[in-house]
């Protein structure tokens with residue numbers, strides 16, 4: 545998979561050189577490019593924003609630098625039979641979740657446009673539809689200063705689903721949201737710690753009972769912390785847990 549990120553703060557994406565995602569890039573499993581939006585400006589001040597039409601506080605990101613940057617990224621991919629997906633991190637986007645992470649992990653190329661200030665001139669989104677499948681995506685109902693933090697989260701959530709990125713693909717199956725439920729509690733040595741014991745069933749060696757206990761704990765936790773997920777479960781809108789892409 546190729547991922548392109550366009551930002552006025554490319555150094556914000558430096559953590560993507562570390563750990564699992566960094567290793568996936570070194571191993572050639574993920575081809576990630578970060579682009580500085582200011583490299584696509586033409587004035588001496590390398591300006592990327594201006595005052596909003598209609599008034600109001602803050603500044604809006606200018607259209608032309610974005611069009612130049614996104615056209616350059618689209619060209620870098622060469623001619624393909626499908627349009628790349630352009631993800632615009634935004635509090636006004638569709639909600640990012642594990643199901644969407646699985647879906648996006650199957651794409652050949654993802655492009656992330658990191659907005660700042662009050663956002664990107666809306667005409668960029670309209671123009672981009674010619675070259676991309678455009679998807680505004682939100683991490684949740686809160687506002688950040690820019691899209692970069694959201695990109696770090698989404699690239700990690702998507703990248704770890706790519707074949708070969710995590711050592712044991714089995715570990716992807718039994719984690720929160722992989723089957724629509726929250727994950728069960730985990731324990732390790734010592735069996736007794738500060739007068740708190742590991743649940744006896746986990747020491748029993750009875751794999752059937754252990755599996756049963758873990759499933760029960762998933763339902764208990766989900767009912768307690770995220771009852772909304774149980775409704776999705778009933779509605780049959782589960783992410784596909786039994787696959788890495």
Ligand SMILES: COC(=O)c1ccnc(N)c1
Nearest residue numbers: 633634682683684688690
């Ligand atoms: C500027 O981007 C945001 O504020 C943002 C992006 C993604 N999810 C959010 N909840 C906010």
